[in-house]
Amino acid sequence: MSAYSNRLEDFQSRIGYQFKDQNLLEQALTHTSFLNGRKNIPDNERLEFLGDRVLGLLTAERLYRESDDVEGKLARRLNALVRKETCADIARELDFGAVLKISKSEEKQKGRDKTSILGDACEAVMAAIYVDGGFDAVRDFYNRFWEGRFSTTTGANSKDPKTELQEKAVRQGYGQPVYKVLERKGPDHRPNFVVEVDVEGFGTDKGEGPAKKNAERFAASNLLKRLKAKHVNPR
16 A cells, blocks of 8 residues: 555544545545646546535535524624635644645645645545535534534634634733643544643633544633623723
8 A cells, every 4th residue: 555545544534434436535635736737637626616515505504404593694604614714724634735636836835734725625525525425424524523613603704712712811811722632532533632721810611522623612612601701801
């Protein structure tokens, strides 16, 4: 097995889905720059087109089922949840950069961490899961990795709970939030992290999630609720 095949196996463990068609997965991870004169190598643009629609449907479906918000607020929340930055953040958490196929010139320009490339790749992988395993499979992926964002997003301009916690804590005279992994449990293909956030002068809280970043967001969201409830005036 090649080094890249090994990385793909690790990647599939991270995302919690094993592809029946490995070629489909490789296509989803192939940026158009990689072609660079190569023939008969499909890039991920068509899959990204489909994945964008799959992501929109998954988000709209869940918002409709779980929220009583009016149409305008639903639309704002949907926009926040499907934006390219959100997809790129999830791609970073899952280390898409380790398996992306990009050109050498794009790599020199730090393409493995570009929001546009990572966001498109995340949508392409969602489409590939949908084509390979059906709607239930891609819904499972979505529920696992969008969960923390879904529960804390209230509108298109909503901030990440970690950012909001940091700003509020500093504004109210407390220290910077510090995150610490307390526990990692579960099998390698479905890990679960327990993270504690500590704001000096205020207190601590915990969060759990399938990736460390998810757990950090949950912890920040939990402590943020307490900070808001306290109604402390800025010092």
